[in-house]
Amino acid sequence: TQLLEQSPQFLSIQEGENLTVYCNSSSVFSSLQWYRQEPGEGPVLLVTVVTGGEVKKLKRLTFQFGDARKDSSLHITAAQPGDTGLYLCAGEDSIMKTSYDKVIFGPGTSLSVIP
Amino acid sequence: ETGVTQSPTHLIKTRGQQVTLRCSSQSGHNTVSWYQQALGQGPQFIFQYYREEENGRGNFPPRFSGLQFPNYSSELNVNALELDDSALYLCASSSPGARETQYFGPGTRLLVL
Numbered sequence: 001t002q003l004l005e006q007s008p009q010f011l012s013i014q015e016g017e018n019l020t021v022y023c024n025s026s027s028v029f030s031s032l033q034w035y036r037q038e039p040g041e042g043p044v045l046l047v048t049v050v051t052g053g054e055v056k057k058l059k060r061l062t063f064q065f066g067d068a069r070k071d072s073s074l075h076i077t078a079a080q081p082g083d084t085g086l087y088l089c090a091g092e093d094s095i096m097k098t099s100y101d102k103v104i105f106g107p108g109t110s111l112s113v114i115p
Numbered sequence: 116e117t118g119v120t121q122s123p124t125h126l127i128k129t130r131g132q133q134v135t136l137r138c139s140s141q142s143g144h145n146t147v148s149w150y151q152q153a154l155g156q157g158p159q160f161i162f163q164y165y166r167e168e169e170n171g172r173g174n175f176p177p178r179f180s181g182l183q184f185p186n187y188s189s190e191l192n193v194n195a196l197e198l199d200d201s202a203l204y205l206c207a208s209s210s211p212g213a214r215e216t217q218y219f220g221p222g223t224r225l226l227v228l
Contacts, residue, residue, distance in 0.1 A: 004157075042119070042205050042219030043158070088157050103148075103217070105157030 003027050004091055004106035012112040016078055021109040023072045023089035030092050032072050034063055037086040037108070079113045086110050119208050119220035127226045128196050136191045136223045140208030146170070147189040148217065149181060152203040164189055201227045 005024045013019055023032070031050045035043035047056050049065035049072060056063045060083075062075040076083055086108045120139045128134050140147050146165045150158035160173035164183035178194040187208070193200060203224050207217035 040221065042207070042221050044219070045216060048216070090157075103160060105150075105159070107155070107157045 003104050004089060006087075006089060006106040006109050008109060009107070010110050010112075012114065013079055015080060015113055015115050018075070018077050019079055019111070020073055020075045021087055021111070023074075023106055025070050025091065027091070028069050030069070032065055032069070032092075033090045033103070034072070034074055035088040035090060037088060038084075043086075043088055076111075079111075081113045081115050084111060084113050119206060119218050121204075121206055121220040121223050123223060124221070125224045125226075127228065129228050130196055130198060132196050132227075133192065133194045134196060134225060136193075136204050136206075136225070138189045138191070138206035138208075138220055140187045140189065140206075141210075141218050144208035144210045144218070145187050146209045147183055147187065148207045148209070149189070149191045150205040150207065151175070151200075152205055152222070154202070158205055161191070196227045198227050201225060 003025055007022045011019060031048055033048045034046045036046055037043040047058055047063045049056060049063055052065060052067045052069045054065045060077045064073050072089055074087060088105050088108045090103045090105045092103055119141050122137045138147060148163040149161040151161055152158040161175050161179055162172040162181055163170045164181060167183045180192045181190060183189045203222040205219050205222045207219045209217045
């Protein structure tokens with residue numbers, strides 16, 4: 001059962017445009033992470049959000065964790081070709097957590113920024 | 116500081132065969148997690164090793180097994196390969212006190228024919 005949903009699945013935009021991608025769940029997460037994965041590479045951690053309503057900025061990327069800690073968004077301002085990649089959200093499931101940290105990934109949003 | 120490395124980078128096997136994938140964790144990291152990433156999907160948790168012991172397991176059958184060695188490197192073994200096992204296999208290491216921060220290797224691309 002997929003616990004994390006991401007939208008849109010695919011996104012193709014022109015350089016300089018703004019965009020927002022979403023990560024949603026019916027479950028509450030104790031923390032949520034965003035990764036970017038490029039072809040042939042493993043995911044690279046961009047940010048971890050922990051507190052409901054938290055907003056974090058990383059240069060042109062703005063991450064927000066929902067107040068109820070069930071959803072998150074990633075906003076990119078003035079997208080550049082180097083932003084191209086698969087954006088994955090991953091949550092630590094606070095309900096299903098057992099003796100280890102089980103990180104659940106969403107299916108990802110594939111972003112293509114055209115020069 | 117050496118990052119997470121995996122070998123081989125690519126592998127082709129046939130149904131029924133067995134495969135061993137290897138991972139060297141980042142220096143100072145004693146926890147290794149393995150993930151399976153099918154095409155067009157996010158990574159799915161297979162299992163985690165902490166100090167040479169399995170520390171948790173996802174929804175994968177027993178033919179997926181692993182090991183962690185004293186130097187914290189790790190192996191993923193898959194027996195009786197099936198076509199659906201074709202995927203990118205990722206390992207990620209993390210350090211004590213920073214559980215949320217996992218560093219991923221580049222993965223091993225496995226194709227089962």
